[in-house]
Amino acid sequence: MSKRYQEYINKMLEENKAVFDEFKKIHDEYKDKGDIIQEQFNTVGEKILRLIQDYEDRLCANQERGMYNKFSGGLSEKFRSEIKNKFPFIDYIGLKVERFSLKKINIL
Secondary structure (H helix, E strand, O other): OOOHHHHHHHHHHHHOHHHHHHHHHHHHHHHHHHHHHHHHHHHHHHHHHHHHHHHHHHHHHHHHHOOOHHHHHHHHHHHHHHHHHHOOOHHHOOOOOOOOOOOOOOOO
């Protein structure tokens, strides 16, 4: 039997297949290129984070109102953990990469 948070993740991925396919492609590319595509990763990832937050809110909304409200935090953690298993670099969305360089000093 599938757990409720897994059902919501599957529902989210199915209902937003095109967006998650685009993110999956850039996520896999991010493993290799990292800093080079950070800006693009942030742009696409921003949409993904909004979707994840929306589905997480839906999942926990009923729990918070009922007598099981103390379990809603755990449910949220399981949901986020499962997302992180699918997309390990999701926490890197929003990073700002600054180019670092030192000026060469000429000693006479």
